[in-house]
Amino acid sequence: MRKPYDLPSLGDLACFEAAARNLSFKLASSEMNVTPAAVSHRIKALEQELGQPLFNRHYRGVDLTEAGALLFVSLQRGFEGISDSVTRIRSRHDRTAVSITATTAMSGLWLTPRLAAFWKAHPGVAISQIIEDSGRTQGVDLSIHYGDPAQEDDETRVLFRDRILALGSPHFASTFGIRQVSDLAEVPLIRIRSGANAWTDWPEWFSAMNRPAPKGAEFSLNNYLIGLKAAEDDIGAVLGWEGLLGSYLDSGRLVQLVPEAMQSPYSFYLRIHARASANARLFADWLAEQDTGA
Structure with missing residues (x-):
């Protein structure tokens, strides 16, 4: 029976993605809890199946070939989509909870002081607050940003501009x-x-x-x-x-x-992600109605 997808071993692909992301077989082996030799073996097997090298190997390390870079970008997109779906599935058991991410500063100075008031008004809604200074917003209902909300594809709510x-x-x-x-x-x-x-x-x-x-x-x-x-x-x-x-x-x-x-040339605004539940939208509307004072 013909396979529906023209894919090499998923284990080899995962091993390659880790090595490409780290540009290091040693770091990839540590991440995957295998030996560097095992990483090298899997990548050589993948290169043989594809018929061309994926890495340029140097004395001091490795870098990606053109084919390796193409495969790496495709894998990252695929893994990010899988990761997002897994996060959504895991969170379906409790859609009364709302997850929101913001920087350390925005969380400490603006968001956290308002949570007590929200809980008094809506005691049945649990809030999961995630502190994230790197800009990553995967797997959450809401995220707070400083910038131009018109640049967002998702729905937004302006919080304040002062x-x-x-x-x-x-x-x-x-x-x-x-x-x-x-x-x-x-x-x-x-x-x-x-x-x-x-x-x-x-x-x-x-x-x-x-x-x-x-x-x-x-x-x-x-x-x-x-x-x-x-x-x-x-x-x-x-x-x-x-x-x-x-x-x-x-x-x-x-x-x-x-x-x-x-x-301020920009506003602080709330991004409402596609996965947002009804409770998340309730919280978003409540936050947007708050004044700027702590």
């Missing part, structure tokens, strides 16, 4: 005598560089003030909450979204350094 302030500790403000935008041009600045969100950065903020890019020392981080802590510790000035940082300003942990502020 002003971006220059913030620092009271001691930092007095030490550098900061009273106007020009005073910020050469002071230490904290910059957030994260792959999950295209955070508005200092050069954009200065441009909105019709000022040249700053020339002061930089302290770069990939985590916004740690950046806020650094600002509290007098390391530098940091940009802050007014709707996220009400508690910092009210408590005096951080102060607005200059009166000027930039209107």
Whole structure:
């Protein structure tokens, strides 16, 4: 009987995908809990079946051939689709639960403080909150982003869009005598560089003030909450979204350094994934109705 799919051994394909993703037979063997020799054997068997090499082997490692790159991209797409389907199947046993993912900063500063109020209004809906700073959103009902919701294929809800302030500790403000935008041009600045969100950065903020890019020392981080802590510790000035940082300003942990502020070019928005249940949509609508204060 003819096989419905023209596929090599699925075990060989899984082994190849791990080796291609890691560009290392050794790392693939560790991931799959087999020996490097077993990985090499499976990939050689796959190459023999396909009639061409999938890796260029060098003294210091391996890289993909053109055929290997083509196969790797196809496998990744296929495995991602399978993974998403498996996640959906596993979650069907309890569709009253809602899963939502957000960055560490958005979770800590905005989402978590609102969960208690939601549970009081809807005690029968369980929330699974997933902290994810890499931007991955697979297998969840909802995800929170900073950017342009019009670029999304899925349904969205705008949460808020507010002003971006220059913030620092009271001691930092007095030490550098900061009273106007020009005073910020050469002071230490904290910059957030994260792959999950295209955070508005200092050069954009200065441009909105019709000022040249700053020339002061930089302290770069990939985590916004740690950046806020650094600002509290007098390391530098940091940009802050007014709707996220009400508690910092009210408590005096951080102060607005200059009166000027930039209107945020993007909004914080909620993406409603295709798998979202009725309870997920209920939660999404409730979140979108909340004000920006914590």
